[in-house]
Amino acid sequence: MKEIKVIEKNSVKYAQTRLKRVAAYARVSTKLEMQQSSIDLQIKHYAKEIIFNPDYIFAGIYADHGKSGRSMEKRDGLQKLLKKIRAGHIDLVLVKSLSRFARNTVDSLKIIQETRRLGVEFYFEKEGIYSSDTTVDMILSMMSGMAEQESQSMGQNISWGFQKRAQKGQVALHKLLGYEITEDKQYKPISKLVHIIQTLFEMKLNGSVMSELIAYAQSQDLKSTKGFPITNYQQINSILKDIRYTGTIEYGKTYVKHDGKGKRTIVNDGDKPKYVIRNHHEAIIDQDTFQKVQSLMISEKRTYDKNTSIPNVLSDFIFDLDSYKTFDRPLDKDVEIIDNMLDPNYLNNPHFPKGMSKTLIHILKRSLNALGRKFCDLEPKFDKRVQQLLSIDKIDEQLNNLGYIIKTYKDKYYTLKRKDHRDAAELAMLKDLEDEIIKFSIDYINIEDEKIKHDHALRHANNLKQRIQSFEYPLETLTPKMLLSFVKQLVRVDDQNYVLVINATGDIVSPYKIKKAMTEKSLLEGDCKMHHSKTFNWKIVIL
Numbered sequence: 407m408k409e410i411k412v413i414e415k416n417s418v419k420y421a422q423t424r425l426k427r428v429a430a431y432a433r434v435s436t437k438l439e440m441q442q443s444s445i446d447l448q449i450k451h452y453a454k455e456i457i458f459n460p461d462y463i464f465a466g467i468y469a470d471h472g473k474s475g476r477s478m479e480k481r482d483g484l485q486k487l488l489k490k491i492r493a494g495h496i497d498l499v500l501v502k503s504l505s506r507f508a509r510n511t512v513d514s515l516k517i518i519q520e521t522r523r524l525g526v527e528f529y530f531e532k533e534g535i536y537s538s539d540t541t542v543d544m545i546l547s548m549m550s551g552m553a554e555q556e557s558q559s560m561g562q563n564i565s566w567g568f569q570k571r572a573q574k575g576q577v578a579l580h581k582l583l584g585y586e587i588t589e590d591k592q593y594k595p596i597s598k599l600v601h602i603i604q605t606l607f608e609m610k611l612n613g614s615v616m617s618e619l620i621a622y623a624q625s626q627d628l629k630s631t632k633g634f635p636i637t638n639y640q641q642i643n644s645i646l647k648d649i650r651y652t653g654t655i656e657y658g659k660t661y662v663k664h665d666g667k668g669k670r671t672i673v674n675d676g677d678k679p680k681y682v683i684r685n686h687h688e689a690i691i692d693q694d695t696f697q698k699v700q701s702l703m704i705s706e707k708r709t710y711d712k713n714t715s716i717p718n719v720l721s722d723f724i725f726d727l728d729s730y731k732t733f734d735r736p737l738d739k740d741v742e743i744i745d746n747m748l749d750p751n752y753l754n755n756p757h758f759p760k761g762m763s764k765t766l767i768h769i770l771k772r773s774l775n776a777l778g779r780k781f782c783d784l785e786p787k788f789d790k791r792v793q794q795l796l797s798i799d800k801i802d803e804q805l806n807n808l809g810y811i812i813k814t815y816k817d818k819y820y821t822l823k824r825k826d827h828r829d830a831a832e833l834a835m836l837k838d839l840e841d842e843i844i845k846f847s848i849d850y851i852n853i854e855d856e857k858i859k860h861d862h863a864l865r866h867a868n869n870l871k872q873r874i875q876s877f878e879y880p881l882e883t884l885t886p887k888m889l890l891s892f893v894k895q896l897v898r899v900d901d902q903n904y905v906l907v908i909n910a911t912g913d914i915v916s917p918y919k920i921k922k923a924m925t926e927k928s929l930l931e932g933d934c935k936m937h938h939s940k941t942f943n944w945k946i947v948i949l
Contacts, residue, residue, distance in 0.1 A: 428456045429465040430500040431487055431507065445471055452500055453844045465496045466851035486855070488517065491526050493858055503532035515543060577657050577683065581631035582650050584690060593650070593687035600690045602626045603651060607691055610646060610699050646703065652696050653689030657681040723890075724766070725897045725907075725920055732895075765936060766896065769904050770889070771881060772934040773944045778879035784929060785871065791929065791948040792867045792910050796860045801853060808850040815843045866912035894949065895920065906946045915949055923947045 430452035434445045449467045457464045468487040490496055499521075501507045507514060507530065518528065518537045528537040579587050584599040602623070609619055616639045623636035630641060649656060658680040660671050674680055722732040777784070793799070819839040822832055873892050881888075894909035897920060907923060909915050924947070931945035 425461060425463050426497040427465040427495060428459075428462040428498045428500065429487060429490070429496050430456065430467050431484065432467065432469040432502065433481070433483070433506050434471055445469055448502060449848075450844065453848060454840065455500070457844060457847050458840075462498075464847050464851065466490070466855065467848065488521075490855065490858065491521055491524060493862075494524075495858065496526055499526065499528045501528055501530050504530050518543070577655055577681075582648070583628075583631050583645060584651070585687070595688055595690055599628070602628055603645065603690055606642065606645060607651075607695055607699055610702065611695065616642060643703070646699055649696065650687075651689065651691040652693050653685055653687055655683045655686045657683065723895055725895050725917070727897055727899045727921065727924065730917060730921075765942065766904075767884070768934060768936060769942055769944050770884060770893075770896065770906070773906055773930070773932065773946060774884075774893070775880045776932055777930055777946060778874060778877060778881070780930065781871075781874055787929060788867075788871065788910070788948065792864070795911055795948070796863055798857075798860055798864075801857050801860065804853050805850065805857065808846055808853065812843060812846050812850060815839050815846070819843060863911035863913065867910045870908070870910055897924070899924065902941070903943045906944065908946060908948050910948045913949075919949055923949050 430448075432445055432448035432452065449469060452467055453464070456462045466487075468483040470481040470483040487496075487499065491499070504514075507528070521528065522538060522540075529535075530537075579591055579593065581587070582593060584596055584603045585593040586596055588594050605622065606619055609622060614622075619642045620636060620639070623642065628636050630636065636642065645651075658674055658678055660673055725732050781788075819836065822828065822836050822839070825832070828836065870892055877888070892908060893906055894915055895907045897905040897907060899905060905924060905928075907915065907920060908929070926947050928945035928947050931943070933941050933943045935941050
């Protein structure tokens with residue numbers, strides 16, 4: 407009888423010889439031209455080091471320019487890197503030093519420990535340490551803590567300087583609508599705007615609603631300090647709440663707190679000195695008027711908070727194409743939509759057309775039931791639309807073309823590199839080839855990252871199809887959870903036409919995208935009749 411002995415592969419040896427997918431991370435904290443040069447050099451250095459290393463597969467260079475080391479969330483480059491790590495496309499990340507990585511102790515250790523569990527290493531060149539060694543946590547904590555303490559000390563010194571100047575009545579001036587800042591750093595009222603500001607305060611005291619204040623500001627062509635027209639209540643509120651119109655400046659209302667969680671802005675409730683500088687500049691609103699307006703606004707806010715205490719489960723669900731706005735309304739998450747959706751008692755927007763609840767429910771049920779019954783036939787059309795949105799074929803073509811270009815240049819590069827003797831022209835060509843390989847390799851990774859994003863969108867689309875097919879049709883009732891699981895928004899085009907928007911890719915859906923989608927070919931469309939034989943048209947579009 408034959409004897410068969412199986413010799414298993416050496417997994418340790420395989421792990422040692424497998425090519426590593428290597429990325430790099432670079433950061434500078436300011437946007438100065440010198441710093442831009444620094445980050446460009448870092449990117450080129452790491453690209454060359456990874457691309458021309460035979461044991462590495464280039465996985466990209468991720469950088470943050472003009473970003474503080476304290477905050478992780480605001481660093482787009484780092485967040486893209488972490489997303490790619492979590493997706494399983496990176497094995498090793500090169501970083502110049504720990505200080506370039508983070509100065510936030512808690513966040514830096516959290517990332518190191520998370521990536522360690524995923525089997526991904528960070529290598530800090532300056533310190534010569536890998537994050538895979540668990541004993542390095544203490545070193546990282548100490549070094550990161552020292553860097554954070556240094557940054558905190560610098561911030562405290564700057565804050566101390568501001569406080570000393572505030573004690574003398576010297577504070578930095580920021581733009582203020584209705585005033586200009588003179589060459590000697592003083593506020594000077596702009597005569598043609600003073601009356602407009604004063605009128606806004608008077609209108610508020612006389613009971614004018616916010617829409618009337620906005621209309622008045624627009625009639626006077628009033629623009630913000632950044633040159634934008636006055637179009638919303640936040641802009642009016644910022645005017646009515648600004649104490650600087652009384653000639654007073656308050657310094658120290660908030661302060662920056664540094665701790666293990668990073669840098670946070672805290673309301674100053676007596677923890678730090680606060681400075682009130684009266685008669686700092688010429689007032690255009692008297693103190694009595696200003697205080698009355700503040701009391702009135704506080705009272706209105708309490709009333710609003712009381713009336714809007716119900717959870718807003720379907721916030722922004724209904725979009726009106728004519729006004730280009732969504733209609734928010736609170737909705738009890740435990741009650742079915744059919745019973746209280748768009749109940750006029752809960753509507754926040756006084757301009758929302760009343761009596762639409764039954765109409766919208768009827769349209770939703772008819773359109774969704776039609777979608778569910780016909781989805782087997784509609785699925786190819788659904789898939790084709792997703793392919794169009796993601797331009798998948800185009801991305802694959804770009805990757806193939808770039809891959810061919812990179813391979814061609816690399817073949818030429820290594821052919822020259824292997825020559826024992828090279829003349830000046832060949833050395834120059836070698837340098838040019840190196841630059842081209844780096845450039846096209848970075849382009850390749852950027853497109854590859856887009857493909858990874860699209861792969862995620864495809865998974866989202868497939869999950870969406872499964873959800874649509876998981877319900878039993880016809881739907882007798884609709885719940886918020888059921889509706890929001892596959893419908894992004896219901897768009898009211900006009901009194902007779904409505905559009906259901908399905909977000910197939912999971913991307914952010916802006917009002918502009920919604921408006922553009924109205925011109926796209928629908929996945930399905932139909933009509934339904936209500937009382938008095940009134941007919942409503944509906945269609946379903948994919949975004």
